[in-house]
Amino acid sequence: MSQCSPLKLHVPEPTGRPGRETDFSYLNLSPAGAVRRPAIDTPPLATVDVADALVRVLDDDGHAVGPWDPKADPQLLVAGLRAMLKTRSFDARMVVAQRQKKISFYMQSLGEEAICIGQVLALEPDDMCFPTYRQQGILIARGYGLVDMMCQLLSNDRDPVKGRQMPVMYSSRRHGFFSVSGNLGTQYVQAVGWAMASAIKGDTRIASAWIGDGATAEADFHSALTFASVYRAPVILNIVNNQWAISSFQGIAGGEAATFAAHGVGNGIASLRVDGNDFLAVLATSRWAAERARCGFGPTLIEWVTYRGGAHSTSDDPSKYRPADDWQRFPLGDPVARLKLHLLATGALTDDQCTRMQQEVDEEVVAAQKEAESYGSLASGHVHDASTMFDDVYRDVPAHLVRQRAQQQA
Amino acid sequence: MASMTMIQAIRSALDVMLERDDNVVIFGQDVGFFGGVFRCTDGLQKKYGTSRVFDTPIAEGGIVGVAVGMAAYGLRPVAEIQFADYFYPAYDQLVSEAARVRYRSAGDFTAPITVRMPCGGGIYGGQTHSQSPEALLTHVCGLRTVMPSNPYDAKGLLIASIECDDPVIFLEPKRIYNGPFDGHHDKPVVPWTGVPQSEVPDGHYTVPLESAAIFRPGTALTVLTYGTMVWVAEAAVRETGIDAEIIDLRSLWPMDLDTVVDSVTKTGRCVIVHEATRTSGFGAELTALVQEHCFFHLEAPIERVTGWDTPYPHAQEWAYFPGPERVGAALRRVMETA
Ligand SMILES: Cc1ncc(C[n+]2csc(CCOP(=O)(O)OP(=O)(O)O)c2C)c(N)n1
Numbered sequence: 001m002s003q004c005s006p007l008k009l010h011v012p013e014p015t016g017r018p019g020r021e022t023d024f025s026y027l028n029l030s031p032a033g034a035v036r037r038p039a040i041d042t043p044p045l046a047t048v049d050v051a052d053a054l055v056r057v058l059d060d061d062g063h064a065v066g067p068w069d070p071k072a073d074p075q076l077l078v079a080g081l082r083a084m085l086k087t088r089s090f091d092a093r094m095v096v097a098q099r100q101k102k103i104s105f106y107m108q109s110l111g112e113e114a115i116c117i118g119q120v121l122a123l124e125p126d127d128m129c130f131p132t133y134r135q136q137g138i139l140i141a142r143g144y145g146l147v148d149m150m151c152q153l154l155s156n157d158r159d160p161v162k163g164r165q166m167p168v169m170y171s172s173r174r175h176g177f178f179s180v181s182g183n184l185g186t187q188y189v190q191a192v193g194w195a196m197a198s199a200i201k202g203d204t205r206i207a208s209a210w211i212g213d214g215a216t217a218e219a220d221f222h223s224a225l226t227f228a229s230v231y232r233a234p235v236i237l238n239i240v241n242n243q244w245a246i247s248s249f250q251g252i253a254g255g256e257a258a259t260f261a262a263h264g265v266g267n268g269i270a271s272l273r274v275d276g277n278d279f280l281a282v283l284a285t286s287r288w289a290a291e292r293a294r295c296g297f298g299p300t301l302i303e304w305v306t307y308r309g310g311a312h313s314t315s316d317d318p319s320k321y322r323p324a325d326d327w328q329r330f331p332l333g334d335p336v337a338r339l340k341l342h343l344l345a346t347g348a349l350t351d352d353q354c355t356r357m358q359q360e361v362d363e364e365v366v367a368a369q370k371e372a373e374s375y376g377s378l379a380s381g382h383v384h385d386a387s388t389m390f391d392d393v394y395r396d397v398p399a400h401l402v403r404q405r406a407q408q409q410a
Numbered sequence: 411m412a413s414m415t416m417i418q419a420i421r422s423a424l425d426v427m428l429e430r431d432d433n434v435v436i437f438g439q440d441v442g443f444f445g446g447v448f449r450c451t452d453g454l455q456k457k458y459g460t461s462r463v464f465d466t467p468i469a470e471g472g473i474v475g476v477a478v479g480m481a482a483y484g485l486r487p488v489a490e491i492q493f494a495d496y497f498y499p500a501y502d503q504l505v506s507e508a509a510r511v512r513y514r515s516a517g518d519f520t521a522p523i524t525v526r527m528p529c530g531g532g533i534y535g536g537q538t539h540s541q542s543p544e545a546l547l548t549h550v551c552g553l554r555t556v557m558p559s560n561p562y563d564a565k566g567l568l569i570a571s572i573e574c575d576d577p578v579i580f581l582e583p584k585r586i587y588n589g590p591f592d593g594h595h596d597k598p599v600v601p602w603t604g605v606p607q608s609e610v611p612d613g614h615y616t617v618p619l620e621s622a623a624i625f626r627p628g629t630a631l632t633v634l635t636y637g638t639m640v641w642v643a644e645a646a647v648r649e650t651g652i653d654a655e656i657i658d659l660r661s662l663w664p665m666d667l668d669t670v671v672d673s674v675t676k677t678g679r680c681v682i683v684h685e686a687t688r689t690s691g692f693g694a695e696l697t698a699l700v701q702e703h704c705f706f707h708l709e710a711p712i713e714r715v716t717g718w719d720t721p722y723p724h725a726q727e728w729a730y731f732p733g734p735e736r737v738g739a740a741l742r743r744v745m746e747t748a
C-alpha cells in the first residue's frame with residue numbers, strides 16, 4: 001500500500017503578481033565570465049552545463065570578462081547600439097501612433113532589442129531569419145526602410161504586403177526576413193526546413209529561427225527540434241524567454257522544472273542559456289552557433305533570458321497580472337544602458353556621441369513617420385484598393401475569383 | 411434577470427456549471443488569473459481554485475488532447491481556444507479523437523468536452539483573428555457545432571453544450587461580445603443594454619441544441635443565418651422593407667431542419683448568409699438541404715451571401731465582410747425573380 005496522500009494538480013504560479021514583488025531568484029544567474037566556452041564541434045550532450053547556467057560577458061561596471069568575450073570591433077558594437085536605439089525610438093513612436101488611432105495595433109520589443117540585433121550582426125546578410133512579431137530589430141539592423149515598415153503599420157496604399165496582414169506582420173525576402181505569421185510556432189520548423197534545403201543544395205547559408213517562451217509549447221517547436229537534430233540542420237534555434245506570454249509566466253510554458261535550453265539538450269542539440277540583455281554575450285554566442293552551423297556541426301538552441309518590458313501588445317494591460325515595476329526590478333537590467341556603459345567604459349564612445357546618436361535616430365524616425373503618414377492610413381481610407389484582395393490567393397486569379405472580384409466591384 | 415453582454419452571459423453559464431457539477435473544469439491560454447483575453451472567465455479561478463480553472467501552455471493540440479483524456483476519466487472539460495483561427499493544431503484531436511472515440515469504442519469511451527472559440531471578423535484582426543471555420547467542424551461526424559447570436563442564447567446554449575454527452579464546438583462571434591452589430595461599421599457601437607435578448611436569468615437554464623429560432627417572423631422569403639450575421643440580416647430586412655423571416659440556426663450541426671423546411675415551404679424563397687468564405691462553406695450544405703427538402707416550393711434560386719474566397723484581409727475588411735448592402739441586394743434579387 002502506498003503512503004501517498006491524495007493527488008493534487010500542480011499549476012505553476014509566478015511569485016509576483018500586482019501588489020506582490022517577484023522573487024527573481026528563480027532565474028538562477030551565473031556571474032559574468034563564469035561559464036565555460038565549449039569547442040564549436042562539441043557533442044550536444046556535453047553542453048548540458050551551459051544549458052543550465054547563464055552565459056554573461058558584461059560585468060556590473062560594463063567591462064567584458066571571461067571566455068565568451070567576443071573581442072568585437074568597437075565600430076560593430078556602436079552599430080549595434082545605434083540599431084537598438086533606433087528600434088526603441090521606432091517602437092515608442094508607434095505605440096503613441098496606435099494610441100492616436102493612426103495605426104490599428106502595435107507590438108513593441110522594449111527590453112529585448114539586444115537579442116535579434118546582436119544575432120543579426122553575427123550572421124551573414126543572406127542568412128535567413130524566420131522571426132516572430134517581436135523581431136523588428138532584424139529589419140532595422142539589416143537596413144529595411146523605416147518608411148516601408150511604417151507604411152505596413154499604417155496599412156496604407158504603400159504597405160508592401162498590401163493591407164493583407166495586421167500591423168507588425170512584415171515580410172522581406174530581400175532582407176532575409178520570412179513573412180511573419182500570426183499563428184505561433186509555425187515558423188520554427190520552417191526555419192529547419194530552410195536550413196535542410198541549404199544543406200541539400202550544398203549552400204553555405206544558415207537559418208535563424210525565432211520563438212517566444214510561451215510558444216515553445218506548440219508541437220511545431222518540438223517537431224523543429226527533432227528535425228534539426230536528426231538532419232543536423234544548419235540552424236540557430238532561438239528562444240526569447242522574456243518571462244511572459246501575454247498573462248502567463250514562463251512556468252506555464254514549462255520553464256519551472258527545466259530551463260528552455262535544457263529542452264535542446266534532451267533532443268540532442270547543443271544548447272546555451274544566455275543573458276539576452278548583454279549585447280556582447282548575444283554577439284559571442286550567436287557567432288559560436290553560426291560557426292557551428294556553417295561548419296556542418298549542426299544546430300544550436302539558445303535560450304535568451306530577458307524581460308518583456310512593455311505590454312504584450314497595444315490590446316494588453318499587464319498591470320492586471322504582473323507587478324507594475326517588475327521590469328525595473330529585473331536583475332539583468334536594460335540592454336541599451338548596459339551596452340552604452342560598456343562603450344563609455346572602453347572609450348569607444350563619449351557621452352556627447354551617445355547623446356548625438358540618440359538625437360540622430362530620433363530625427364530619422366520622426367522624418368520617416370512624417371513621410372509615411374503623408375501617404376495616408378487605414379483610418380484615412382488610403383488603403384490598397386479592395387479589388388487587390390483577390391490577388392495572390394493563387395499565382396493567377398482563377399475564374400471563380402474573377403467572378404467574385406466583378407461582384408465586389410459592382 | 412439582468413441585462414448582460416455576451417461575455418457576462420458566457421461567464422454566468424460557466425459559473426453555474428462550475429457550481430453545479432464538480433466534474434466541470436475550465437482551462438485555456440490566459441483563462442486563469444487573468445480571466446481570458448476577452449474576460450469570459452474573469453473571477454472564476456478566484457472563486458473555484460486553480461484545480462478547476464487554470465492556464466494552459468500555448469498548445470491547442472495539447473489543450474484538446476488533455477480534454478479528451480480528462481473526459482475519459484469522467485470529467486466535463488470546457489476548453490478555450492483563444493481565437494478560432496488558432497484551433498488548427500487541435501484539428502487532429504478533434505477530428506480523429508474527440509469526434510470518433512464513441513464510435514470506434516462502440517460507446518465504451520465518450521468525449522463530453524466543450525471547446526469554446528471566439529470567431530468572426532469586424533475587429534480589424536486580419537486573417538489570424540477573424541476566421542469563421544465552422545464548415546471545417548460541421549463536416550466532421552460526431553462533433554456538434556453551435557454559434558449563438560445573443561446573450562440569452564449564449565448562456566442557455568453553453569450550459570446545454572456542457573451538459574451534452576457529445577463533443578461540442580461552441581463558436582463565439584467576438585464582434586457581438588459587447589453589443590449587437592448590424593454591419594454598419596461606420597455607425598456608433600451599440601451596447602447590449604436595452605436589447606431584449608440581453609435579458610439573462612441568473613441561474614440554470616438551457617436553450618436546447620438542435621433548435622433553431624425564428625428571429626423575425628415574415629412571409630416574403632426566408633433568411634438562414636447565425637451568429638453576427640443575424641443582426642446584419644435584420645438590418646438588411648429593415649432597410650429593404652422586405653418582410654423576410656430570419657431564422658437563427660444557433661445549432662449548425664446537427665441542426666433543426668424542421669424549422670428551416672417549414673419556413674422555406676411557406677415563403678418559397680431562401681437567402682443564406684454567413685461570414686465565412688463561400689466555397690464549401692456551411693451555406694453550401696444549407697443550399698443542398700433546402701433544395702432536397704423544398705424544391706417544389708421554391709419560386710426563385712437560392713442565394714448565398716458570404717465572405718469572398720480569400721483570406722480575411724486587414725485593410726479591406728469591410729469590402730470582405732458581407733454587410734447589409736450585399737445582403738439587401740440579394741434579398742431584392744430573390745424577390746424580383748418571378
Ligand atoms: C497558435 C496560436 N495560439 C495562440 C495565439 C495567441 N497568442 C498570440 S501571442 C501569445 C503569447 C506568446 O507568448 P511568447 O511565445 O512568450 O511570445 P512573446 O509574446 O512573449 O514575445 C498568444 C497566446 C496565437 N497567436 N497563435
Ligand SMILES: [Mg+2]
Nearest residue numbers: 212213244245
Ligand atoms: Mg514570452
